[in-house]
Amino acid sequence: MITTRGLSRDFRQRHNDGLLRAVRSVDIDVLEGEVVGFLGPNGAGKTTTMRMLTTLLRPTSGEATVAGCDLLSNPSGVRSRIGYVAQGSGLAGDCSPVEELVLQARLYGLSWREAVHRAHSLLDELDLSGLSKRKIRTLSGGQRRRLDIALGLIHSPKLVFLDEPTTGLDPQSRVNLWEHISRLNREMGVTVFLTTHYLDEADALAGRVFIVDNGTVVASGTPAELKSTVAGDSVTVSAANVDASSIADVVSRKFEAHDIFSESDTVRFRVPDGAGVVSKLVRSLDDVGIELKTVEIVHPSLDDVFFSITGRSLRDSDGAKSASSAVVKGEEEVVNDVG
Numbered sequence: 317m318i319t320t321r322g323l324s325r326d327f328r329q330r331h332n333d334g335l336l337r338a339v340r341s342v343d344i345d346v347l348e349g350e351v352v353g354f355l356g357p358n359g360a361g362k363t364t365t366m367r368m369l370t371t372l373l374r375p376t377s378g379e380a381t382v383a384g385c386d387l388l389s390n391p392s393g394v395r396s397r398i399g400y401v402a403q404g405s406g407l408a409g410d411c412s413p414v415e416e417l418v419l420q421a422r423l424y425g426l427s428w429r430e431a432v433h434r435a436h437s438l439l440d441e442l443d444l445s446g447l448s449k450r451k452i453r454t455l456s457g458g459q460r461r462r463l464d465i466a467l468g469l470i471h472s473p474k475l476v477f478l479d480e481p482t483t484g485l486d487p488q489s490r491v492n493l494w495e496h497i498s499r500l501n502r503e504m505g506v507t508v509f510l511t512t513h514y515l516d517e518a519d520a521l522a523g524r525v526f527i528v529d530n531g532t533v534v535a536s537g538t539p540a541e542l543k544s545t546v547a548g549d550s551v552t553v554s555a556a557n558v559d560a561s562s563i564a565d566v567v568s569r570k571f572e573a574h575d576i577f578s579e580s581d582t583v584r585f586r587v588p589d590g591a592g593v594v595s596k597l598v599r600s601l602d603d604v605g606i607e608l609k610t611v612e613i614v615h616p617s618l619d620d621v622f623f624s625i626t627g628r629s630l631r632d633s634d635g636a637k638s639a640s641s642a643v644v645k646g647e648e649e650v651v652n653d654v655g
């Protein structure tokens with residue numbers, strides 16, 4: 317559904333006459349039917365990548381195929397086959413959801429009858445039927461966001477891009493929207509490419525995650541793969557009858573543990589599969605007369621993954637817009653926006 321090779325975008329910096337490398341040589345492959353998350357802190361290059369993939373911004377270099385069409389030579393083909401829901405749409409006003417949907421469907425060339433049918437089926441799909449005749453400006457943030465998504469799907473695209481779909485929503489509306497997005501994927505077969513800086517969103521929604529930082533993809537995989545390969549589970553053990561150094565000695569001899577850290581009677585270490593080591597841990601400690609007091613296993617989060625790669629927490633990075641983006645004095649040409 318999406319293939320990119322060396323996709324890059326530079327922006328000219330007015331204040332210092334340099335170039336900002338917002339996206340640097342991104343290679344990704346997204347298969348039909350996937351929900352893929354582009355996860356990274358503010359300023360990582362997520363929106364810029366999405367704007368390129370949706371033809372709103374011309375790449376400085378690189379190539380891509382989106383929904384079967386070449387991005388550079390056939391942008392109108394791409395546009396007709398994808399849906400795009402931008403960050404925080406400006407939808408408001410006195411018309412109703414059904415009127416807005418019918419209007420958009422007509423603009424896509426559907427007959428009146430088809431447009432009305434499509435509008436009502438999307439309202440149903442996104443749980444907006446009861447609100448179809450309300451004025452849009454009276455809808456809540458979550459309801460408006462669902463309407464944005466319905467509008468992005470009006471022409472039945474097989475691939476939809478969602479830019480930070482739940483930013484600004486309260487926790488309950490976010491979870492509700494996740495359910496709707498998952499259902500669109502499951503039941504309508506829509507491939508979803510979404511950007512987010514929320515760890516829980518990537519975890520809950522995306523089958524596969526690309527972690528981006530400083531304009532590049534620094535890791536990719538299923539959330540479970542990323543968490544198990546990069547960080548490992550954190551196991552914390554304490555004993556009733558010995559201090560931490562005796563436990564640490566057993567752990568380092570008997571297990572392929574890393575990041576072993578001792579403090580008074582507690583030892584913390586990481587292993588790929590925490591639950592899998594518990595019985596061996598109990599036996600190994602018992603063999604040398606150590607009386608186990610507590611064992612706690614904490615699965616890694618995507619934040620641990622991000623930290624292990626970048627040395628920064630994604631939460632801390634949030635808001636540090638463009639802090640890590642490199643500015644280069646450039647010979648490269650900046651191509652103007654096409655959208």
Ligand SMILES: Nc1ncnc2c1ncn2[C@@H]1O[C@H](COP(=O)(O)OP(=O)(O)OP(=O)(O)O)[C@@H](O)[C@H]1O
Binds near residue numbers: 328356361638
């Ligand atoms: N039109 C532009 N002109 C100059 N710089 C830009 C432009 N658009 C984006 N940038 C810069 O490119 C970098 C990447 O921005 P981008 O919006 O793609 O990040 P993001 O990961 O989507 O962040 P956010 O989560 O805040 O939306 C940032 O440093 C940003 O300031």
